[in-house]
Amino acid sequence: MIFELSVKSHKREEFINITSDIEDKVKESGINSGLCHIFIPHTTAGVTINEGADPDVLRDMEYGLDKCVPDEGQYHHMEGNSTAHIKSSIVGCEKTVFIDNGRLVLGTWQSVYFCEFDGPRTRKVLIKIK
Numbered sequence: 813m814i815f816e817l818s819v820k821s822h823k824r825e826e827f828i829n830i831t832s833d834i835e836d837k838v839k840e841s842g843i844n845s846g847l848c849h850i851f852i853p854h855t856t857a858g859v860t861i862n863e864g865a866d867p868d869v870l871r872d873m874e875y876g877l878d879k880c881v882p883d884e885g886q887y888h889h890m891e892g893n894s895t896a897h898i899k900s901s902i903v904g905c906e907k908t909v910f911i912d913n914g915r916l917v918l919g920t921w922q923s924v925y926f927c928e929f930d931g932p933r934t935r936k937v938l939i940k941i942k
């Protein structure tokens with residue numbers, strides 16, 4: 813069964829914690845032990861798992877990605893959002909998390925983040941639970 817989340821971003825770049833939304837879908841699936849595969853069907857967004865406690869980590873990730881992929885550059889893509897495409901590929905568009913006792917198996921400090929690189933927009937997150 814494939815579930816779909818709708819995620820609304822409010823800025824050009826934003827990390828949005830979707831952990832509890834995904835856990836709701838795991839509960840809804842009724843699957844107690846298995847796999848949760850998270851897929852982002854967009855070319856200028858992604859998904860990552862990282863620290864959910866200190867918001868400065870997210871700020872630093874944005875900062876670090878900007879250092880790796882500066883806005884100024886000789887990009888060719890006519891749409892003008894090449895940095896968003898590149899960041900999407902760096903971060904990746906899928907993650908798999910184990911499910912045990914009906915819950916996502918994440919480390920104490922880990923959360924799942926939808927990564928917006930070309931917002932604000934309404935985006936989809938696809939979740940396969942089996």
Ligand code: ZN
Pocket residue numbers: 889891892893894897
């Ligand atoms: Zn583009």
